[in-house]
Amino acid sequence: MAERMESPEGILDLISRIRETSSEILRRELEKNGIEGVVPAHGKIIFYLFREERPVPLSELVKASGRVKSTITGMTATLEKHGYLIRTGGFEDKRNVLVELTPKGRALRELFNDISIRVLDQIYIGIDRPEQEALTDSLSHIDRNLKDALALYIAKENIQ
Amino acid sequence: MAERMESPEGILDLISRIRETSSEILRRELEKNGIEGVVPAHGKIIFYLFREERPVPLSELVKASGRVKSTITGMTATLEKHGYLIRTGGFEDKRNVLVELTPKGRALRELFNDISIRVLDQIYIGIDRPEQEALTDSLSHIDRNLKDALALYIAKENIQ
DNA sequence: TAAAAGTAGTTCGGCGCCGAACCAAAGTCA
DNA sequence: TGACTTTGGTTCGGCGCCGAACTACTTTTA
Structure with missing residues (x-):
């Protein structure tokens, strides 16, 4: 077995740091734009709702986000509390909780796209x-x- | 400005997923080896203590880990609860809380090195x-x- | 069609992680 | 030396995140 690269910094450290710093930047961008109650971790949920444009059961958000259902329960509760989405009971299947964006939630769309472009540009400088x-x-x-x-x-x- | 790469998956998603999956694998490796109460997030602290081999004030762990001091308070409490380290009061400066590994904590050293090698090998296949x-x-x-x-x-x- | 199994969500407890408020010990300086 | 600031930690509240236990509907199946 060849000698392992004793890098000055392991690749996993590098990856962790990149993820953390980029999250921190996203957080600041949101803050700078007066968005409260939204953190990068909500991104998967919100982008999924942008795309679907219909009431969506929690179970879909579980799949889309890779998070566990109890986590999604909590996150959608937070987002609802801040007025970005509403949760209503399902009709065909009464077990379903349907989630959809409010106007306030849909209004995030452009901003989020702008921000991801800006951050991506930062990332790829040089x-x-x-x-x-x-x-x-x-x-x-x-x-x-x-x-x-x-x-x-x-x-x-x-x-x- | 050139058209942006509308990658099938943004680089940040990729990085997040790699970080998550590798953490999950580390978690399972620890579990497989009967290590309880230690999670990947403790790595920075524990490796720092491996290296120093002396009682270390919390403030050093704050720097070494990049976490906030209240986080370090909590994490060292958890690790102490599980017997991997002990916290004692400082002597020259009575504000310092000194942290050092117990034998049970030092015993993790080899295992951790093995695990990181194994995961690194997995990562770099091909x-x-x-x-x-x-x-x-x-x-x-x-x-x-x-x-x-x-x-x-x-x-x-x-x-x- | 009644019982069993499966599915969708919530609740709870625990930990990571943060920021704010707080406390106590040191250091500064008038 | 006594007030003021700085510094090292803890505590608290809040949220992300998980797993386990639980509820309430649905579907299966015997």
Whole structure:
């Protein structure tokens, strides 16, 4: 086995830091624009609702966000409390709780798009298109590697 | 401005997912080895204590971890509760709370090293050394870009 | 069609994580 | 030396996030 790269900083540290700093920047952008009660963690939910433009059951948000349902219960409660969405009971299936954006929630759309463009521009300063593509290819590769590895753990666990 | 890469998946999603999956794998590795009460978030603290091998004030852990002091108060309390470290009052400066690993805490060292090697190997399957280096270079570049961007926000804020 | 199994959400407890308020010990300085 | 500020930590409240337990509907199935 070849000697491992004792990098001055492991790739996972690098990735954690990038994620944290970018979240921090997003947080500040939201704050700067007077948006209260929304944090980056809500992004998956809100973007999903932007796309769907219809009342959506919580279970869909669970899938779309990768979070556990109790987390989604809490997050939608927070977003409802701040007036970005409303939750109503389902009709065909009474177990469903349907979630949809309010006008205040829909109004975030443009701002969010602007912000993600701005942050993406910041991220890629001094990195040309080919390098960007090489980077996302490598990251996709790693993403797949980790998913495969995790699948093994899960498979083993299901055998027990 | 060139058209932006409307990637099937933004780089930040990719990075978030990698971080999450790798944390999940670390969590399972710890669990598999019967380690209770330790989660990936404790890594920075524990590795710092591995390196120092002396009673360390909380303030150092704050710096080393990048977390806020109230977070460190909580995390060291958790780790103490599970017997990995002890907190004692300082002597020269009575405000200091000194933290040091117990034998049970020091015993984690080898395991942690093994685990990080294993995960790193998983991550880099099918990615050769030059690609690894290009990847970490790009990520370091982005890390710097984001830090610079964040510094601007902070500077602006301090002017207000 | 009644019982069993599955599905959608909520609630609860616990921890990470933050910011604000607070306390106590040091350091400063008039 | 006594007041003022700084510094090291803790506490508190709030939210993200999870897993386990629970409720209430639906669907299956015997």
